[in-house]
Amino acid sequence: MDGHIGLGTLLRPRHxxxxxxxxxxxxxxxxIECRRSWERPSKIRIQFNFIMEQLDVNASTFSISLNLxxxxxxxWFDDVFVYQLNDTEYELVSKLDKYNPPPIVGNSPKxxxxxxxxxxxxxxxxxxxxxxxxxxxxTVLWPxxxxxxxxxxxxxxxxxxxxxxxxxxxxxxxxxxxxxxxNFNSGVKSSVDSNTENSLTWLDFGSExxxxxxxxxxxxxxxxxxxxxxxxxxxxFDEGWQNFTILAAQDIDSWTGVxxxxxxxxxxxxxxxxxxxWEYLWSPAASQAxxxxxxxxxxxxGFEAPPHGTYKTIAELNTAWSxxxxxxxxxxxxxxxxxxxxxxxxxxxxxTRVLDDLYAFxxxxxxxxxxxxxxxxxxxxxxxxxxxxxxxxxxLAYTGPSFYSDQLKRVYDVYNVFDVIGVNMYxxxxxxxxxxxxxxxxxxxxxxxxxPGKPIIIGEFGLAAVDAGLWRSHTVDYQKQRGEGYTNIxxxxxxxxxxxxxNWYQWENGWFRSDGVTPDPRNCGLVNDSxxxxxxxxxxxxxxxxxxxxGSRSSSFNLDSIDWAACYVVVIDTTMDFQQSDSVAVAxxxxxxxxxxxxxxxxxxxxxxxxxxxxxxLPFPLSVPIQFPIxxxxxxxxxxxxxxxxxxxxxx
Numbered sequence: 001m002d003g004h005i006g007l008g009t010l011l012r013p014r015h016x017x018x019x020x021x022x023x024x025x026x027x028x029x030x031x032i033e034c035r036r037s038w039e040r041p042s043k044i045r046i047q048f049n050f051i052m053e054q055l056d057v058n059a060s061t062f063s064i065s066l067n068l069x070x071x072x073x074x075x076w077f078d079d080v081f082v083y084q085l086n087d088t089e090y091e092l093v094s095k096l097d098k099y100n101p102p103p104i105v106g107n108s109p110k111x112x113x114x115x116x117x118x119x120x121x122x123x124x125x126x127x128x129x130x131x132x133x134x135x136x137x138x139t140v141l142w143p144x145x146x147x148x149x150x151x152x153x154x155x156x157x158x159x160x161x162x163x164x165x166x167x168x169x170x171x172x173x174x175x176x177x178x179x180x181x182x183n184f185n186s187g188v189k190s191s192v193d194s195n196t197e198n199s200l201t202w203l204d205f206g207s208e209x210x211x212x213x214x215x216x217x218x219x220x221x222x223x224x225x226x227x228x229x230x231x232x233x234x235x236x237f238d239e240g241w242q243n244f245t246i247l248a249a250q251d252i253d254s255w256t257g258v259x260x261x262x263x264x265x266x267x268x269x270x271x272x273x274x275x276x277x278w279e280y281l282w283s284p285a286a287s288q289a290x291x292x293x294x295x296x297x298x299x300x301x302g303f304e305a306p307p308h309g310t311y312k313t314i315a316e317l318n319t320a321w322s323x324x325x326x327x328x329x330x331x332x333x334x335x336x337x338x339x340x341x342x343x344x345x346x347x348x349x350x351x352t353r354v355l356d357d358l359y360a361f362x363x364x365x366x367x368x369x370x371x372x373x374x375x376x377x378x379x380x381x382x383x384x385x386x387x388x389x390x391x392x393x394x395x396l397a398y399t400g401p402s403f404y405s406d407q408l409k410r411v412y413d414v415y416n417v418f419d420v421i422g423v424n425m426y427x428x429x430x431x432x433x434x435x436x437x438x439x440x441x442x443x444x445x446x447x448x449x450x451x452p453g454k455p456i457i458i459g460e461f462g463l464a465a466v467d468a469g470l471w472r473s474h475t476v477d478y479q480k481q482r483g484e485g486y487t488n489i490x491x492x493x494x495x496x497x498x499x500x501x502x503n504w505y506q507w508e509n510g511w512f513r514s515d516g517v518t519p520d521p522r523n524c525g526l527v528n529d530s531x532x533x534x535x536x537x538x539x540x541x542x543x544x545x546x547x548x549x550x551g552s553r554s555s556s557f558n559l560d561s562i563d564w565a566a567c568y569v570v571v572i573d574t575t576m577d578f579q580q581s582d583s584v585a586v587a588x589x590x591x592x593x594x595x596x597x598x599x600x601x602x603x604x605x606x607x608x609x610x611x612x613x614x615x616x617x618l619p620f621p622l623s624v625p626i627q628f629p630i631x632x633x634x635x636x637x638x639x640x641x642x643x644x645x646x647x648x649x650x651x652x
Contacts, residue, residue, distance in 0.1 A: 099435035100563050101491040104544075106552030109135050116387045117264045119419045119455060124555020125497040126455035128264055128390070130198055137494055137553075138186040138264070138457065138501030139545050140200065141178045141526070143171070150174070150508060153516030157529040158508045174507055182526070182538055183545035186264065186501065198264050200392065205248050205373050206234040206241060207269035207394065215241040217280040217365070220343045225280045226273035229514075231397075233272045236368035237285035249376035253384060265390035267459065268373050271397040271424060274411075275404055277365060278346070278358040287338040290361050295334060302371075303364050307356045320353045327351075359410055367414040374417045395422040395459030401443045408447045416452040420500060423448050424460040427485065434463065434476060434485035436492065438564050445559075449498040456498060460505040461489055468523035468534070470509060475523070483540030490544050495557045504541070 112122065114129045121127075128136040150170050152159040162170055172192045179188035179197070187199040206213065208229055215238035216224040226232035234241040252266065281290050292298045294317065296310035311317040314331050321329045326347035331337055337344065346355045374391055381388055393415050398405070415421060423444065427433050448456050463485045464471040467478050476482060486504065493499045509525035512518060526538055 099488050101435070101488045102495045102557070102562055104491055104494055104547040104551035108550055108552055117389050119265075119390045119500060121455075125553045126500050128198075128500050130264065133198075136185065136198060136264075137499075137548055138198065138200070138503075139184050139490065139548055140186040140501060140503035141182070141184045141188070142460065142503055142506040143174065143187075151514075153514055154510045154512055154520075155508050155525075155529065156516070157511065158525075158527070158531065161529060161531050178507075181533075182542050183549060184541075185545070185549055196263070200264050200267055201252070202267040202270070203248060203251050203377070205245050205269050205376075207232050207272050210244075213240065213244070214238075215244075215285070216283065217277070217286060218283040219279050220282045223280075224283075225277065231271045231273045233274055233277070233280070234369070235283040235286045236365060236372055237289040238283065239285070242372065245372055245376045249380040252377060252380055252386065263389065265392060265419070266377060267392050267395065267422060268377075268418075269394040270459075272394045274366070274396075275407065277407075277411075278362045281358075281361065281365075282338075282343065286365065289364075291334050291338050293361060293364060294337075294357065300364075303367060304360060307360050308353065321357075323353055324348070324351045363411050363414055366411045367417075370415050370417050390419040392420045392422040392457060392459075393418040395424045396448075397424045398444060398448070399428070400437075400440045405443055405447060409451065412447050413451040416454060418452070418454060420457050421448045421452055421454050422457055422459040425458050426461055427463065427489065434481055435488040438559055438562070441492075441496075442559055445496075445498060455500045457500050458489075458493060458502040460503055462505045462524050464523035465534075468509070468528070470511070470521035471523050478536065479534045480536040480540075482534070483537040486537065487540045487544045490548060492562065494548050494551065495553060495561070496559075497553060497555045497557060 112129055112134045114131055116131065118129045119126065120129050128138055130136045150159055150162060172189060175189040176192045178184045179190055185198060188197055190197060211229040212227050215235050216227060217233050217235050218224050281287055293300060294306055294311050308320065314334055318329045318331055321344060331340065344354050344358065346358060377391055378388065425444065427436050463482045464475045465477060465479050465482050466475050476485065490502050493502045506524050508527055509529065510520055510522045513520045527533055
């Protein structure tokens with residue numbers, strides 16, 4: 001039967017990012033995103049309406065379950081009913097709760113004369129500059145494997161579907177199809193035999209290979225920061241890594257010749273782990289550098305000094321690090337910091353002198369890594385007589401506002417030695433969704449563009465759909481939603497003046513990790529295992545890329561220019577402890593007398609208890625759990641016939 005793709009909610013209240021504040025004598029829920037606050041009763045009753053779309057013709061019932069984010073709650077159902085929408089009603093309500101991406105309008109700027117690839121800010125907007133073309137917003141399709149179009153290990157089923165006599169030419173064919181069929185403008189070919197156009201080549205300075213080298217950063221127990229050929233953070237002071245980077249930079253040689261005369265620039269490394277990097281200073285070279293840095297021994301030109309000055313004696317250091325009272329240090333020598341069993345650690349946020357020194361040296365490590373990578377590439381370009389090309393930083397895996405992003409704010413200004421900042425941004429922050437949230441983009445801008453003063457390129461993004469039959473845990477339901485996600489994200493990024501490109505990951509689906517053994521099913525591809533397009537996805541890609549290739553951008557566009565009111569999405573702050581308790585689940589089953597689309601409506605009352613943190617005005621915050629009944633976010637899972645369950649966020 002004919003059905004409407006997608007699932008949305010009808011007529012629910014507006015949602016914004018919510019924080020809890022203790023304001024005596026009245027408890028207030030403060031909406032910091034909308035800059036307003038209001039008192040809420042401990043018990044609230046509200047009616048919710050949901051549009052049920054694409055119901056199976058044979059479905060006679062559906063069930064709805066609510067999973068509370070906190071325990072110790074109660075929920076009541078009343079007045080559950082469904083009714084069918086006429087065409088006029090559906091036309092009205094189907095547009096609710098859907099992100100409206102900013103349109104791409106106008107004509108691309110007049111080409112800027114250039115004889116080499118570069119990145120430049122023109123009239124307040126960042127662009128790649130491409131010889132013979134001028135301004136370029138890079139839309140890239142990642143291949144599978146290393147610069148190939150298919151990977152026998154990750155997807156043996158797709159590989160087997162390509163006739164053996166065609167497998168050798170498949171890489172070029174994939175690039176040709178991406179250019180002609182889908183209008184991607186980077187990393188593709190205009191014909192099967194032509195040179196690569198506008199590609200970005202990846203240089204691995206140790207994040208993925210070699211596997212588990214002896215020069216990774218490590219904590220006091222020997223645990224490394226990344227490892228196993230994945231997301232490795234090398235000790236930038238280690239002589240072995242320094243020598244390795246010289247060899248790694250030689251990979252640019254093959255990208256300055258016949259097959260990449262139009263190579264736009266270089267990616268460097270991938271998703272390096274750097275969470276709580278200050279705990280991983282104890283690899284041999286880094287720990288020795290730390291001890292020398294504390295004393296001012298050696299040449300630290302270009303690096304910041306210890307924030308309170310270098311230490312002349314070990315007694316001076318012991319006194320300073322013990323001053324907060326959280327721990328009494330009694331090192332007998334500076335070398336004991338490195339070799340002894342007691343390592344400096346941050347016991348509390350007001351453990352000031354230890355915290356300041358560890359955070360400052362964390363910045364030293366980041367700068368040493370970044371400056372070494374850039375120097376190696378520039379030195380090699382000079383050695384072989386190649387023109388300098390833009391260098392993109394490590395593609396950091398960004399997950400949205402969190403304690404981790406606060407750490408990144410401490411260090412990312414030192415990445416200004418790169419020309420472009422690479423970030424992998426999958427739209428998974430708090431919810432499976434087809435667009436980035438405002439706070440997600442705002443924080444990404446502050447960390448990766450504003451602090452280093454550079455443009456951002458999205459190294460990877462993508463969505464997976466349940467209807468492909470394989471997926472990771474973060475999915476949408478249909479290929480059409482993947483296409484909508486591509487349009488939403490690319491049109492948004494194109495309009496933002498501080499971005500220069502977006503890269504979809506990837507050409508084919510994956511079934512295994514690169515070892516060909518470890519299961520890793522994911523619907524990331526544009527083609528299925530029979531090498532056929534997911535047309536609802538690729539149709540949207542093609543149309544969006546055509547607009548990108550000819551559109552204009554404005555320096556006045558910013559996040560306030562986007563119509564966020566159309567997208568009512570609940571954002572749960574998962575960094576708060578009281579969001580981590582066990583969930584409570586209830587369910588209701590309703591008989592369906594109608595065909596789709598219909599509206600399911602119910603009234604629900606919820607009362608829960610949560611822990612609230614507040615301050616007594618002491619010299620330092622004191623966290624006290626207070627049991628107070630207050631409405632909380634709830635997730636509704638709806639099963640339609642034999643289809644998979646779909647999660648829909650609501651707020652109670």
